[in-house]
Amino acid sequence: MIRAALIAPAALLALTTPAAAQDMVIINATLVTGDGSEPVENSVVVVDDGKITYAGPQANAGSFDTNIVIDVQGKWVTPGIFSSMTSLGLWDVSGVSEGNDAAAGTSRFGAALDVVPALNPASQRVAVSRAAGLTRASIYSSPAKSIFGGQGAIVDLGDDPDMLVQPRAFQMVTLGERGARIAGGSRTASFAELASALREGREIASGRRNAEDSHLSREDAQAVSAVLSGEHALYVSVNRASDIRAVLRLKQSYPKLRLVLVEVAEGWLVAEDIAAAGVPVITNPMSDLPDSFEALAATQSNVGRMVKAGVKVAIGALDGATDNQPRYATQFAGNLVGLQKVPGATGLSWGQAFAAISSVPAEIAGFGGKFGVLKPGAAGDVVIWDGDPLELSSAPVKVFIDGREQSLSSHQTRLRDRYRNLDESQLPMGYRR
Amino acid sequence: MALKIARTLALAGGVLALAACTADGDTTGVKSASATAAPQVTDTPYPSTYSPYPGVPTALVGATVYDGAGGVIPGGTVLFADGKVEAVGLNLPTTGYQVIDGTGKFVTPGIIDVHSHLGDYPTPSVPAHSDGNEATDPTTPEVWAEHSVWPQDPGFSRALANGGVTALQILPGSANLMGGRSATLKNVPSRTVQGMKFPGAPYGMKMACGENPKRVYGGKGRMPSTRMGNFAVNRQTWLDAHAYLAEENPDRDLAKETLAGVLKGEILVHNHCYRADEMALVMDMAKEMGYRVTAFHHAVEAYKIGDLLRENDVCSAIWADWSGFKMESYDGIPENAALLQKAGACVIIHSDNANGIQRLNQEAAKAQAAGKRMGIDIADAEVIRWLTLNAAKAMGVDAMTGSLETGKMADLVLWNGDPLSVYSRPEKVWIDGALMFDSSDPKHRPVSDFELGQPGEGDVK
Numbered sequence: 001m002i003r004a005a006l007i008a009p010a011a012l013l014a015l016t017t018p019a020a021a022q023d024m025v026i027i028n029a030t031l032v033t034g035d036g037s038e039p040v041e042n043s044v045v046v047v048d049d050g051k052i053t054y055a056g057p058q059a060n061a062g063s064f065d066t067n068i069v070i071d072v073q074g075k076w077v078t079p080g081i082f083s084s085m086t087s088l089g090l091w092d093v094s095g096v097s098e099g100n101d102a103a104a105g106t107s108r109f110g111a112a113l114d115v116v117p118a119l120n121p122a123s124q125r126v127a128v129s130r131a132a133g134l135t136r137a138s139i140y141s142s143p144a145k146s147i148f149g150g151q152g153a154i155v156d157l158g159d160d161p162d163m164l165v166q167p168r169a170f171q172m173v174t175l176g177e178r179g180a181r182i183a184g185g186s187r188t189a190s191f192a193e194l195a196s197a198l199r200e201g202r203e204i205a206s207g208r209r210n211a212e213d214s215h216l217s218r219e220d221a222q223a224v225s226a227v228l229s230g231e232h233a234l235y236v237s238v239n240r241a242s243d244i245r246a247v248l249r250l251k252q253s254y255p256k257l258r259l260v261l262v263e264v265a266e267g268w269l270v271a272e273d274i275a276a277a278g279v280p281v282i283t284n285p286m287s288d289l290p291d292s293f294e295a296l297a298a299t300q301s302n303v304g305r306m307v308k309a310g311v312k313v314a315i316g317a318l319d320g321a322t323d324n325q326p327r328y329a330t331q332f333a334g335n336l337v338g339l340q341k342v343p344g345a346t347g348l349s350w351g352q353a354f355a356a357i358s359s360v361p362a363e364i365a366g367f368g369g370k371f372g373v374l375k376p377g378a379a380g381d382v383v384i385w386d387g388d389p390l391e392l393s394s395a396p397v398k399v400f401i402d403g404r405e406q407s408l409s410s411h412q413t414r415l416r417d418r419y420r421n422l423d424e425s426q427l428p429m430g431y432r433r
Numbered sequence: 434m435a436l437k438i439a440r441t442l443a444l445a446g447g448v449l450a451l452a453a454c455t456a457d458g459d460t461t462g463v464k465s466a467s468a469t470a471a472p473q474v475t476d477t478p479y480p481s482t483y484s485p486y487p488g489v490p491t492a493l494v495g496a497t498v499y500d501g502a503g504g505v506i507p508g509g510t511v512l513f514a515d516g517k518v519e520a521v522g523l524n525l526p527t528t529g530y531q532v533i534d535g536t537g538k539f540v541t542p543g544i545i546d547v548h549s550h551l552g553d554y555p556t557p558s559v560p561a562h563s564d565g566n567e568a569t570d571p572t573t574p575e576v577w578a579e580h581s582v583w584p585q586d587p588g589f590s591r592a593l594a595n596g597g598v599t600a601l602q603i604l605p606g607s608a609n610l611m612g613g614r615s616a617t618l619k620n621v622p623s624r625t626v627q628g629m630k631f632p633g634a635p636y637g638m639k640m641a642c643g644e645n646p647k648r649v650y651g652g653k654g655r656m657p658s659t660r661m662g663n664f665a666v667n668r669q670t671w672l673d674a675h676a677y678l679a680e681e682n683p684d685r686d687l688a689k690e691t692l693a694g695v696l697k698g699e700i701l702v703h704n705h706c707y708r709a710d711e712m713a714l715v716m717d718m719a720k721e722m723g724y725r726v727t728a729f730h731h732a733v734e735a736y737k738i739g740d741l742l743r744e745n746d747v748c749s750a751i752w753a754d755w756s757g758f759k760m761e762s763y764d765g766i767p768e769n770a771a772l773l774q775k776a777g778a779c780v781i782i783h784s785d786n787a788n789g790i791q792r793l794n795q796e797a798a799k800a801q802a803a804g805k806r807m808g809i810d811i812a813d814a815e816v817i818r819w820l821t822l823n824a825a826k827a828m829g830v831d832a833m834t835g836s837l838e839t840g841k842m843a844d845l846v847l848w849n850g851d852p853l854s855v856y857s858r859p860e861k862v863w864i865d866g867a868l869m870f871d872s873s874d875p876k877h878r879p880v881s882d883f884e885l886g887q888p889g890e891g892d893v894k
Contacts, residue, residue, distance in 0.1 A: 093758065093759060093762075095760065288788075288894045289788070290587055290889075291557060296884075296888045297889030298894075299889060299892050300893075301893060321757040321762070323786050331799070334856060337856055338850075338854075338855060338858055341858065343872055390855060391855055392799050392853065393805070394802070412766045416766050419736050422738075
């Protein structure tokens with residue numbers, strides 16, 4: 001039984017700021033732990049000092065001292081969604097280039113670019129994503145002038161000034177058609193560029209940088225050296241089956257590389273190879289059109305087939321404001337569940353699909369067991385939903401990050417409230433807030 | 434298209450001098466045509482060659498039937514034969530029909546997308562395929578989208594199989610104030626665009642407000658470079674069209690013929706317009722110039738003027754929840770559709786997107802849910818209307834399709850579950866009573882020429 005030391009909410013509010021970490025117990029939850037298992041009813045989640053201390057069946061819960069008991073009356077309780085490979089906080093309006101820091105198209109730097117100083121937790125895209133249950137993300141810098149995009153970071157999406165969790169967690173490089181165009185018009189150029197950069201990274205790491213024989217700036221070479229040593233993961237954007245194989249072969253020459261494949265439209269064609277190499281994948285699962293000659297085999301079954309072959313796959317690479325919004329993660333995961341009913345398609349079980357937007361992306365980001373799961377020791381990133389979180393009709397009713405309840409309001413909710421009715425008989429809309 | 438504009442290659446300058454010929458504005462007959470060189474003038478050039486494919490009399494029994502007009506029949510029966518809906522009701526006799534058990538499943542009219550660029554921005558999305566914006570002049574009412582549509586665009590089959598789309602309007606892009614005529618198509622595989630053209634559908638004309646035209650032409654150092662410039666060019670163009678209409682025997686002028694068609698109410702205006710204040714101005718421009726706006730497309734701020742839109746009887750074709758991709762989309766909110774519905778205005782969920790067209794049902798469901806969370810309850814059957822009858826109405830084909838009513842085209846989808854659930858997909862799709870997609874039969878999954886012999890050919894996609 002739960003021994004809940006209840007304090008009147010008003011008194012509690014007087015004692016704490018709204019953003020203070022809460023010790024709390026959530027009871028009567030339909031619990032999703034995020035580890036791939038299916039939901040379990042009549043469950044309990046305990047958060048203490050911003051961390052999960054228990055998540056499981058009510059029957060095994062024991063007793064806890066707590067300030068707050070939230071009876072969710074059967075609602076779904078999940079870890080926060082982890083958005084892999086996105087650009088939240090780097091722009092307000094993607095098409096307003098003045099404020100868009102997602103790519104540095106005319107910079108003289110490439111690998112050295114670092115998203116950290118550009119991060120803006122007050123971006124509305126962060127707010128609307130948080131309201132959709134997203135609590136953590138990996139933020140990348142998009143390759144533009146160099147095949148290297150720069151150093152990405154792991155962040156939280158809280159309504160506070162500090163979104164940084166881990167700076168310089170990974171490096172981004174694009175190969176395939178995009179990389180070829182950047183590097184000089186051919187895949188031959190992008191692979192030459194990559195080999196040359198890795199050589200320079202090795203030389204600078206061993207103190208043998210020869211400035212006269214260098215194409216990269218000192219800063220870029222240093223960033224590449226962190227990839228060579230395995231300190232930073234290398235996220236490689238690639239789609240065509242042959243390109244995927246070429247990337248996997250890099251491990252033979254550079255064994256310390258921690259590769260992550262991104263996009264991977266034709267991954268299912270080489271799923272066995274990807275699995276054998278132990279390289280994880282981050283992909284938009286809904287790509288099913290031959291957008292280019294490197295995505296001819298694109299299909300919504302891509303994720304299911306790769307997972308079946310043993311590849312660790314995160315749903316991600318959702319970084320826009322149109323048909324690829326980060327907040328579509330739950331919808332897209334739900335689509336993969338729906339594919340199970342389509343003859344000839346390969347989908348995911350519900351538990352697998354949810355893991356693909358929670359624990360799996362967290363593991364790929366290096367935060368396995370910390371984010372994207374509800375289990376002892378994990379961050380208190382908890383979302384309470386008004387229904388099945390993968391269903392179109394559902395939305396979060398409460399979002400906690402590190403045990404702190406988050407604001408779910410945004411520019412959008414304020415507009416909604418202002419225009420709830422159009423009566424201006426007393427004063428114009430401009431006074432309504 | 435929201436973003437994909439101005440990708441056309443710069444054309445060599447110069448306009449082909451047309452051989453002299455004259456025709457009256459309504460193109461009902463040739464007047465003073467020269468004996469040898471005059472082009473044929475017909476009511477319907479490039480006429481539809483589509484005719485329904487064979488079907489068998491079919492009874493869908495036991496499914497939840499949404500009729501597209503706001504009605505629902507749990508456990509209903511839908512009978513269709515000879516390409517037409519014969520009856521929709523409860524416990525109808527099915528003797529003589531192939532009976533398909535729909536227990537636990539759902540039937541809707543075929544999904545209709547009022548805003549697509551399939552065929553004119555086909556995949557693969559290479560520059561050689563960029564045929565949606567004649568971005569060489571701010572007003573190009575003379576271009577016809579059907580002359581750009583590539584029927585082998587693999588996107589058509591995705592829209593059919595994953596989205597249950599049976600009819601769609603292909604619009605020119607939004608680089609121009611007046612982008613040209615739309616093409617309304619049946620979503621059937623075809624060797625030619627004529628084989629897809631929806632028989633009897635009126636033309637639409639694409640117009641665009643706001644950022645795109647002023648950016649494209651301002652960037653070229655020419656008018657319009659501002660919103661006021663947009664209006665000035667539009668108004669003068671309408672005045673010129675009126676002058677053309679007033680001429681007794683004008684020379685043929687393709688641009689003016691389209692504009693005259695609008696002024697006579699034969700061609701429907703589909704106006705890309707994001708901001709509420711601009712939509713209000715456009716509705717006044719339409720009054721000033723004597724035409725009607727059928728629908729505002731991408732109307733992300735429509736919720737701010739639901740009353741005006743209702744009073745002017747203009748539909749809003751919208752995404753469920755796109756916002757923040759360009760300045761004029763910044764105030765988009767997921768409650769847009771629900772607020773419009775509450776105001777009594779016409780709502781259409783559109784795609785403008787080769788991915789979105791595969792899940793218009795899901796977009797509608799999200800818009801419905803956003804409304805519910807703010808206390809606006811909209812019945813499922815009403816929501817289905819947003820992507821069926823309302824779209825048909827805006828395309829001028831609602832007398833023929835868009836709802837399951839006796840005598841209408843048997844365009845329908847059997848869903849394997851609730852179409853407003855993320856877990857549901859089309860199981861079978863009929864167009865004019867012919868089975869055009871069957872999820873359990875690979876032989877009823879069309880494959881475009883482009884995909885033959887390539888990786889993934891015939892896959893479930």
